[in-house]
Amino acid sequence: MPNILVTGGAGFIGSHLVDALTQEGYKVVVVDNLSTGKVENLNRNVLFYQQSVEDEEMMERIFMLHKFDFVFHLAAQASVSVSVKEPAKDAKVNILGSLILLEKSVKYGVKKFIFSSTGGAIYGEGVPVPTSEATVPHPISPYGIAKRSVEMYLEFYKNEKNLNYVSLRYGNVYGPRQDPNGEAGVIAIFSSRMLKNEEVFIFGDGEYVRDYVYVKDVVRANLLALNQNVSGIYNIGTSIGTSVNELFKMLAQITNYQRQPTYAPPRKGDIRKSILDSSKARSELGWSVTTTLAEGLAETVEFFKA
Numbered sequence: 017m018p019n020i021l022v023t024g025g026a027g028f029i030g031s032h033l034v035d036a037l038t039q040e041g042y043k044v045v046v047v048d049n050l051s052t053g054k055v056e057n058l059n060r061n062v063l064f065y066q067q068s069v070e071d072e073e074m075m076e077r078i079f080m081l082h083k084f085d086f087v088f089h090l091a092a093q094a095s096v097s098v099s100v101k102e103p104a105k106d107a108k109v110n111i112l113g114s115l116i117l118l119e120k121s122v123k124y125g126v127k128k129f130i131f132s133s134t135g136g137a138i139y140g141e142g143v144p145v146p147t148s149e150a151t152v153p154h155p156i157s158p159y160g161i162a163k164r165s166v167e168m169y170l171e172f173y174k175n176e177k178n179l180n181y182v183s184l185r186y187g188n189v190y191g192p193r194q195d196p197n198g199e200a201g202v203i204a205i206f207s208s209r210m211l212k213n214e215e216v217f218i219f220g221d222g223e224y225v226r227d228y229v230y231v232k233d234v235v236r237a238n239l240l241a242l243n244q245n246v247s248g249i250y251n252i253g254t255s256i257g258t259s260v261n262e263l264f265k266m267l268a269q270i271t272n273y274q275r276q277p278t279y280a281p282p283r284k285g286d287i288r289k290s291i292l293d294s295s296k297a298r299s300e301l302g303w304s305v306t307t308t309l310a311e312g313l314a315e316t317v318e319f320f321k322a
């Protein structure tokens with residue numbers, strides 16, 4: 017069985033990916049500095065290094081020791097608003113950290129580098145929706161700029177150093193284990209606050225529209241990226257837009273929440289509408305959405321209840 021590295025494997029999406037990979041019998045190593053990830057998310061059958069991807073010396077040692085066949089790179093500063101406040105901090109993790117991994121991947125013969133990119137923050141404002149990969153990205157936040165930069169480096173490493181890659185541009189991913197205490201992850205935040213009957217805040221007018229994709233569907237896209245003989249950039253979304261006001265209503269119904277939302281000023285860096293066209297992933301990866309929003313929300317609320 018191939019050797020696999022998952023960076024960010026103690027995080028929300030990474031931990032679900034690690035569970036799926038170990039279930040399929042892969043040997044998995046996780047690198048995570050636990051800045052937002054949690055030990056309790058970690059699968060017990062993996063070797064875990066509590067290290068930062070920014071630590072070049074450690075990455076050199078880990079790559080030399082394990083000779084990975086595949087790398088899933090999910091470790092990131094994943095908050096748009098943090099990136100707006102601290103662009104240099106964001107770039108250090110999201111650009112320089114990624115470059116260290118790319119260098120090591122070339123040096124130690126990694127067969128494919130699978131990168132977690134963003135569909136929500138990469139295309140920018142005013143693009144046609146659902147947005148396809150053919151649309152030229154105009155990211156408006158440092159987070160989106162960093163993700164796009166890494167994609168451009170991926171193309172450079174492919175052309176110049178023969179490193180095969182897949183970049184998956186996710187919509188708004190949601191599901192069990194998403195952090196309800198962060199600033200992002202509206203479904204986790206709403207679910208957890210509604211279950212405790214706490215005040216729920218909506219930033220702006222609530223008509224910000226997003227493409228919400230369930231974490232298990234995102235994991236399947238990663239497994240397909242590993243197993244299919246493909247390379248390049250793929251949108252991973254549902255092609256369905258849902259506003260925050262609609263989400264509020266759906267979750268209020270599931271959790272039996274009776275209070276009204278509190279509207280607060282809009283946040284910087286948030287774009288108005290993002291919906292992804294994933295037909296390329298459908299035709300080339302064989303990927304499709306299997307969980308509807310209603311099903312995914314119900315499973316997420318069950319997780320937060322427990």
Ligand code: NAD
Nearest residue numbers: 024026027028029048049050051052053068069091092189
């Ligand atoms: P997350 O914060 O739960 O996961 C990120 C993980 O990376 C955490 O476990 C964190 O501890 C780890 N990490 C951060 N900096 C690190 C560093 N320097 N070295 C090692 N580990 C580090 O977030 P997530 O939602 O699971 O996101 C996973 C990936 O998917 C990220 O790359 C994110 O940008 C991307 N993504 C997420 C979404 C979404 O909606 N959640 C959408 C698009 C893209």
